[in-house]
Amino acid sequence: MEKWECTACGYIYDPDVGDPEHDIPPGTPFESLPDDWVCPQCGVSKEFFQKMD
Amino acid sequence: MRTIILGNGLAGTMTGRTLRELDSSAEITIISQEKYPYYPRPNLIDFLAGELPLNRLFAFPPGWAEKQKLEIRLGKEVTGLDVDEMAVEIDRKERLKADQMVLATGASPLLPAIPGIDRKGVFCLRTIDDAVSLLEFLSTGPEVVVLGGGLLGLEIARAIHKRGLKQVTVVEYFNRLLPRQLDETGAGLLQSQLEKMGLKFLLGKEAVEISGQEAVSLIKFKDGSQLTAGAVVVASGIRPRLELAVKAGLASNRGVVVDDFLQTSRPGIYAAGDVAEHRGRIYGLIPAAFDQARTVAYNLAGQIKKYEGSIPANTLKVAGLFLTSAGLISPEGEGFEVLSKLDKENGLYKKLILKDGQLVGAIWLGSKKGSQEITRLVQAQKNPGPYKSDLLADDFDFSRLNSLY
């Protein structure tokens, strides 16, 4: 699955890891994250993320 | 151990959060002049564009601070710093003592000292309050002028335009946009892309006066020309907020000077984020503020850690377009070889700068493909060898570069 990177702080969302601290289980693709999910590192909204190639 | 953190921007908040991770019993107090809980400032761009409502600007859910056992005192200004007693004065009345302190007071927008800068209708964008008052003023649909063609200025201009204001002009002092990240060709291409979106540009202009009856109506430039403006947004750099530190006698230059442990000239007082100057450098960027905050937290917790500087991200998203800029981008002098490719139609520009066969700089505009690999080559100053002539091809398989390492 694709990783996504926060353009503000560089945090990388890895679907294989998820974001357990915010109840996002491993295996959750970026597209399925809730709309109000924010970067766990700096807090910007989903719109600031870009797909990594 | 009691730690007082001055400021609840990214640096102050992340210092507090990390210190809590490291030490469950530390007493941590964060004092914040702004009355809002922590929010990342890039969200203000989306708020301005009308794409993110006010209640979604914040990073943490209600109750987060309590859960973290962080005492965050909102709407309180630190008005004095007593470095001998290790104490702060709050709102000119209260006094609070600590064992160690962190200056995370950030920066404010740098406003040019020109007549009319305090006129009604002149704004900047750093805080929620700035954004709210700017939006209120924009509701009358003025012609907007953004002073500054750097990253922030371009983002602001695009956001205002997206909100539906059609007359938005960016004024830049240099004769090209993003002078630090782009050469003339790249800047020209970026500009034409942004013009296609509907933004207007005025380059090589130095504003010398903002005039008008009561509110702003005209900007005057050094060369005698002028421009109508119903609202002005200033985005021409930042000024670290070091007044408290200076008054308290801490060593300072453009920022508060810190050593490799991010300690100021007074042991036990640290600084992180936009206020800190490390090895002569003020980053003004989130990744650096983040690295510094974490380092400070470790040192506060007694786990001594060194900070060696941050490498700023090379790929930026400027007004929706990808831009990678690494190493030397405008070489001067002998011995350089420059390869480039410009595809105006598709908004693509690629440039490679080589010296003695080694890759020393690159610009990649309009495409993300290959940008990471190219950045890596520049950082390692590699000789691209047999791939040199293929690097600019859009369909090049960049994974082949792995064989060079």
Ligand SMILES: Cc1cc2nc3c(=O)[nH]c(=O)nc-3n(C[C@H](O)[C@H](O)[C@H](O)COP(=O)(O)OP(=O)(O)OC[C@H]3O[C@@H](n4cnc5c(N)ncnc54)[C@H](O)[C@@H]3O)c2cc1C
């Ligand atoms: C609109 C905008 C978009 C941005 N986008 C990006 C981006 O995409 N990527 C990037 O890397 N960077 C970006 N930046 C820059 C980034 O926001 C800063 O680098 C970051 O905020 C620095 O954090 P800081 O905590 O050091 O300072 P600040 O965020 O300035 O926080 C300092 C806080 O301290 C408070 N304070 C100051 N003095 C006192 C006092 N005496 N008493 C109490 N409190 C005080 C202030 O009120 C403020 O809340 C952007 C900035 C803006 C304005």
Ligand SMILES: [Fe+2]
């Ligand atoms: Fe982030």
